[in-house]
Amino acid sequence: MHWNSIATALALSASGADALLRFSCSQLVLDRLDPLVNPGSAPAPHLHQIVGGNAFNITMDPAKPPPTQATCTTCTFADDFSNYWTAVLYFQAKNGSYKRVPLKPNSGFEQAMGGMTIYYTPYIGTKQSVTAFKPGFRMLIGQQGYRTKEEAQRFRQLTYTCLQTIMTRTGETLDMPKSPCPAGIMTNVRFPTCWDGKNLDSPDHTSHVAYPSSGTFENNGPCPATHPVKIPQLFYEVIWDTTKFNDKSLWPASGQPFVWSQGDATGFGNHGDYVFGWKDDALQKAMDTNCNINCPALKTQSIAVGNKCANKARVHEDIDGWLTELPGFSSGDHKEGMRIRK
Ligand SMILES: *[C@@H]1O[C@H](CO)[C@@H](O)[C@H](O)[C@H]1NC(C)=O
Numbered sequence: 001m002h003w004n005s006i007a008t009a010l011a012l013s014a015s016g017a018d019a020l021l022r023f024s025c026s027q028l029v030l031d032r033l034d035p036l037v038n039p040g041s042a043p044a045p046h047l048h049q050i051v052g053g054n055a056f057n058i059t060m061d062p063a064k065p066p067p068t069q070a071t072c073t074t075c076t077f078a079d080d081f082s083n084y085w086t087a088v089l090y091f092q093a094k095n096g097s098y099k100r101v102p103l104k105p106n107s108g109f110e111q112a113m114g115g116m117t118i119y120y121t122p123y124i125g126t127k128q129s130v131t132a133f134k135p136g137f138r139m140l141i142g143q144q145g146y147r148t149k150e151e152a153q154r155f156r157q158l159t160y161t162c163l164q165t166i167m168t169r170t171g172e173t174l175d176m177p178k179s180p181c182p183a184g185i186m187t188n189v190r191f192p193t194c195w196d197g198k199n200l201d202s203p204d205h206t207s208h209v210a211y212p213s214s215g216t217f218e219n220n221g222p223c224p225a226t227h228p229v230k231i232p233q234l235f236y237e238v239i240w241d242t243t244k245f246n247d248k249s250l251w252p253a254s255g256q257p258f259v260w261s262q263g264d265a266t267g268f269g270n271h272g273d274y275v276f277g278w279k280d281d282a283l284q285k286a287m288d289t290n291c292n293i294n295c296p297a298l299k300t301q302s303i304a305v306g307n308k309c310a311n312k313a314r315v316h317e318d319i320d321g322w323l324t325e326l327p328g329f330s331s332g333d334h335k336e337g338m339r340i341r342k
């Protein structure tokens with residue numbers, strides 16, 4: 001039941017009205033592509049998990065938004081052809097080899113093929129209107145090259161939850177959990193909620209958006225004068241099924257064994273990317289309607305139908321065997337990626 005599993009939103013909610021969309025997007029593809037940071041590069045420096053519309057590609061022209069290019073989506077809101085992506089988690093064994101950590105569907109979405117849970121929240125508590133993203137809009141949050149807490153604090157809402165059960169929604173940390181998590185590790189990727197009102201993108205794909213100038217989105221803090229337009233809070237929950245690696249005798253002496261596909265074992269390099277792709281004004285309508293989890297105003301499809309939408313990986317390489325290096329690392333091209341992304 002969807003409404004049993006919105007602990008995050010409920011935990012954050014003050015009193016009074018809440019509105020949000022919460023829905024499942026199954027995996028579209030695992031591929032070493034990044035049309036935001038490395039358009040035109042196949043391979044891009046590191047592996048991503050991508051969900052959403054099947055127009056995801058090596059390059060995505062902002063002048064040809066996803067609804068005009070896609071023929072299907074992995075999301076249960078059928079008019080959402082957006083793309084959402086994150087890095088991919090690997091387990092590093094004592095001998096240094098890597099094995100990809102599988103994804104696990106969220107509570108309420110058990111039939112989904114891995115993927116993510118996506119939220120769009122217009123406000124929490126006091127009713128507010130928000131401006132939905134415009135065609136061509138894209139952004140990313142986090143820096144794949146960050147390795148310290150000081151760096152990661154720039155992004156206040158990129159966190160990890162060590163799942164005691166699938167329903168755990170407390171104890172978020174900025175770094176990777178240090179002890180085995182009985183039900184897996186959830187990464188929480190919350191984007192800023194204020195927009196400059198002009199730019200659909202920016203050179204670093206981040207500076208056209210901002211956090212509230214004081215307080216937080218959750219307590220209704222105001223947007224800064226530089227970024228005066230309130231946008232919905234976009235939020236990904238991604239659950240990594242780390243459970244088969246929980247035996248500590250498998251862990252390296254150096255500490256916790258999980259490492260992001262860009263080579264980050266600290267967790268401070270958590271990042272997420274977004275290309276807006278809702279059809280017409282479907283997202284604005286949903287935000288104005290104050291939908292609560294589900295949204296009768298929107299067209300939906302079953303998870304089974306979403307599971308059928310898939311892209312073939314464009315980069316052909318082994319990502320699932322026991323690997324001596326992370327995908328992309330033997331060629332050294334991750335170094336270029338570090339430079340671009342930092
Ligand atoms: C990706 O772009 C290429 C052209 O660069 C095109 O041939 C291909 O059909 C596109 N794939 C998808 C899934 O849109």
Ligand SMILES: *[C@@H]1O[C@H](CO)[C@@H](O)[C@H](O)[C@H]1NC(C)=O
Binds near residue numbers: 093094095096097322
């Ligand atoms: C490293 O350890 C893993 C897990 O024990 C094992 O499956 C894999 O074959 C080992 N790799 C090498 C290169 O020895």
